[in-house]
Amino acid sequence: MDAEILMQYTDQAVTLVMGYVPKLVLAIITLIIGLWVIGRAVKMTRQHITKRGVDETLAPFLSSLLSWTLKGVLFISVASMVGVQTTSFVAVLGAAGLAIGLALQGSLSNFAGGVLILIFRPFNVGHVIEAQGHIGVVKEIQIFNTVLTNGANRRIVIPNGPLSNGSIVNYTVEGTLRVDLVIGVAYEADIDEAKRVLREVLENNPKVLSDPAPTIEVLELADSSVNLAVRPWCTSADYWDVYFATLTDSKKALDKAGISIPFPQRDVHIHNVA
Numbered sequence: 001m002d003a004e005i006l007m008q009y010t011d012q013a014v015t016l017v018m019g020y021v022p023k024l025v026l027a028i029i030t031l032i033i034g035l036w037v038i039g040r041a042v043k044m045t046r047q048h049i050t051k052r053g054v055d056e057t058l059a060p061f062l063s064s065l066l067s068w069t070l071k072g073v074l075f076i077s078v079a080s081m082v083g084v085q086t087t088s089f090v091a092v093l094g095a096a097g098l099a100i101g102l103a104l105q106g107s108l109s110n111f112a113g114g115v116l117i118l119i120f121r122p123f124n125v126g127h128v129i130e131a132q133g134h135i136g137v138v139k140e141i142q143i144f145n146t147v148l149t150n151g152a153n154r155r156i157v158i159p160n161g162p163l164s165n166g167s168i169v170n171y172t173v174e175g176t177l178r179v180d181l182v183i184g185v186a187y188e189a190d191i192d193e194a195k196r197v198l199r200e201v202l203e204n205n206p207k208v209l210s211d212p213a214p215t216i217e218v219l220e221l222a223d224s225s226v227n228l229a230v231r232p233w234c235t236s237a238d239y240w241d242v243y244f245a246t247l248t249d250s251k252k253a254l255d256k257a258g259i260s261i262p263f264p265q266r267d268v269h270i271h272n273v274a
Helices: 002-051 058-082 086-095 097-103 105-120 160-165 191-203 236-256
Strands: 128-131 134-141 145-149 155-159 168-170 176-178 181-185 215-221 226-231 233-235
Touching: 002 058, 058 134, 105 134, 105 145, 105 155, 105 160, 134 155, 145 160, 155 160, 176 236, 181 191, 181 236, 191 215, 191 226, 191 236, 233 236
Parallel strands: none
Antiparallel strands: 128 134, 128 168, 134 145, 145 155, 176 233, 181 226, 215 226
C-alpha cells in the first residue's frame, strides 16, 4: 500500500515537473531576451530623442521612465507564463499598493520631484547649481535622482524629492556672475592710489566685463588692515579664471606700487618691575 501511495506521489511530481519546467525555462529565456531588448530600445529611443533636438534635460528622464515601464510589463508577462494568474496578480498589486506606497514614500517623492523639476525648470543640463550642500554641473536629470559633477570631477547623486523642495542656487541661468573678493591694504597706504591700482588690474583683464562696471570700495576698517571690496563681473564660464587672476595680479600690482598688504601681528611690551 505504501508503495502504491509513493508511486502515486511520484507520478504527480513528475507530471508537475514536466508541466512547469518548460514554462519556467521559457519564462527565464523570455526574461533575459526581454531585458536585452528593453536595453536596446531605451538606448535607441534616447539617441532618437537627442537627434530630434529634444531638451537635454528631458531625454534622460523619458528614457528612465520608459525603461521602468517596459520592465514592469515584462515582469507581469513572465509571471503569467509561469502560471501566475495576471488578474489575481494585478489585484494583489492593487491591494498592496497602499502598503507599497507607504514603504516607498521616498521614491514616490523623488519621482514627483523629478516631474516638478521638468515642469518648472529651475535648472537644465549643463547649468552650475548649488543645492543640498553641493556645487556642480548638472549632468543628468533622471526619474528619481539628479546627477552633478563637481570641480574635483566627483559624481554627486541628489534625490529629486529633497532637491525640488530645497533651495537651489543657479549660477548659470543669468549669464553673468559677480566675483566677490576682499583685499586688505595697510592703514598708512593711500586709499585712492590703492583703488586706482586695483582698477587698472581689472581693466587689463579681458575677461572682466565693463558693463556692469566693477566695484572697488572700502568694506571694513579691520584690526590690521583697510579691507577693500573688489567686485568685478564676468560670464559664468570665466568665474574661476577671473577669481584667481584678480588675486594674483592684484598682489603683483600692489607690490609694484609700494602698497603693502598687511598680515595680523601683535606688539608685545615687556615691563620690568623692580
